[in-house]
Amino acid sequence: MRIVVSGGGTGGHIYPALATVKQLKKQDPSTEVLYIGGERGLEKTIVPDAGFDFKALAVQGFKRSLSVDNFKTIYLFLSATRKAKQMLLDFKPDVVVGTGGYVSGPVLYAAQQLQIPTVIHEQNSVVGVTNKFLARKVTKVGVAFPAAIPAFKPGLATVVGNPRAQEVVDGEGSFNWADLNLSATVPTVLIFGGSQGALKLNKAMVAALPKFADRPYQVIFVTGGKRFDEVQADMQAAGVTAAANVAVVPYIGNMPQLMPAVDLVVGRAGATSLAEQTALGKPMILIPSPYVTNDHQTKNARSLVEAGAAEMITEESLTGTTLFGTIDQLMTNQGERQAMATAATTLGVPDAADQFIKLIKSVIKN
Numbered sequence: 001m002r003i004v005v006s007g008g009g010t011g012g013h014i015y016p017a018l019a020t021v022k023q024l025k026k027q028d029p030s031t032e033v034l035y036i037g038g039e040r041g042l043e044k045t046i047v048p049d050a051g052f053d054f055k056a057l058a059v060q061g062f063k064r065s066l067s068v069d070n071f072k073t074i075y076l077f078l079s080a081t082r083k084a085k086q087m088l089l090d091f092k093p094d095v096v097v098g099t100g101g102y103v104s105g106p107v108l109y110a111a112q113q114l115q116i117p118t119v120i121h122e123q124n125s126v127v128g129v130t131n132k133f134l135a136r137k138v139t140k141v142g143v144a145f146p147a148a149i150p151a152f153k154p155g156l157a158t159v160v161g162n163p164r165a166q167e168v169v170d171g172e173g174s175f176n177w178a179d180l181n182l183s184a185t186v187p188t189v190l191i192f193g194g195s196q197g198a199l200k201l202n203k204a205m206v207a208a209l210p211k212f213a214d215r216p217y218q219v220i221f222v223t224g225g226k227r228f229d230e231v232q233a234d235m236q237a238a239g240v241t242a243a244a245n246v247a248v249v250p251y252i253g254n255m256p257q258l259m260p261a262v263d264l265v266v267g268r269a270g271a272t273s274l275a276e277q278t279a280l281g282k283p284m285i286l287i288p289s290p291y292v293t294n295d296h297q298t299k300n301a302r303s304l305v306e307a308g309a310a311e312m313i314t315e316e317s318l319t320g321t322t323l324f325g326t327i328d329q330l331m332t333n334q335g336e337r338q339a340m341a342t343a344a345t346t347l348g349v350p351d352a353a354d355q356f357i358k359l360i361k362s363v364i365k366n
């Protein structure tokens, strides 16, 4: 099979695309893959690091208000579509798959004009702008949440889960704890604000850091690549240093090895992270981002709280004290964590990549 995948901007769109092509390669090593991403998104490093051929297009999103910048967006869209068409004509894919983010717009639109079958994946229960635009001519849609189905024409969408969930569940290889100067045998809490880090979560963590020093567990605090220097500066200004049981790092490049090994996850409520955490059955503390379309992270988080898999702290009530208190209460109560883990597992889809691949294969012309 020859497949082009496109998705970008943030990890939540990139990792489902990568998980899909990794699994395809596992099933059939002769699969030829081209990843088309944006020039500025995280994909420009994540994809080549994962060993896939990568081509980039310049794109940007629409501003919701009237803005001259939107003329530039249209110009970039048209020029990216023209370039994507040439890439597709050269690569000759059997199918083109989009996992959301602006860049998948021109790539799948070009494929649709060339009559190549297209499949999109929607990770959220609220359908993203690009996927809504592509839905008019797409061949099939895979969704993670049944709630997204009515947004598409009848019969178009199928629930497949989120392919990245399978990658973390299969999690080949083990995590090297020495890389973080931490122990493999001490209970661990992992804290990260989505793929880019979250300002308020980072501030609350800096305030909470000294309290972790004498606790019977260890802490991995992931700041987000672009926020690491800011956190270091905040720590210095507050006179705070990380204790021996705390690692402060910019990014985790090998989450499928780390996440299975931790005891509690604290973070945003992005759809791909939640798919991983439910498939692995991890107890969670969620601080949904209030800055996303239709407040969809709060909806994501609420459904997990109602199922008993997560506790929620609103960004408004997030401080060093509330954050430490909630973490400490759970890290010192294994029974409660276990009950949350069991509830999380019931919501996970650990074979999502296989399900999505079945859908992709169903559209390929012989």
Ligand SMILES: CC(=O)N[C@H]1[C@@H](OP(=O)(O)OP(=O)(O)OC[C@H]2O[C@@H](n3ccc(=O)[nH]c3=O)[C@H](O)[C@@H]2O)O[C@H](CO)[C@@H](O)[C@@H]1O
Pocket: 010, 011, 012, 013, 015, 100, 123, 124, 164, 192, 193, 194, 195, 196, 222, 250, 251, 252, 253, 254, 255, 268, 269, 270, 271, 272, 273, 274, 276, 289, 292, 297
């Ligand atoms: C601000 C924003 O627009 N957020 C959206 C974005 O979030 P974002 O890109 O943050 O997406 P998610 O939280 O869903 O996924 C993050 C992904 O990055 C990985 N990861 C994260 C940190 C790290 O150090 N290493 C690492 O590998 C996680 O394991 C996960 O696979 O896409 C999601 C999926 O469409 C949406 O639900 C979110 O609302």
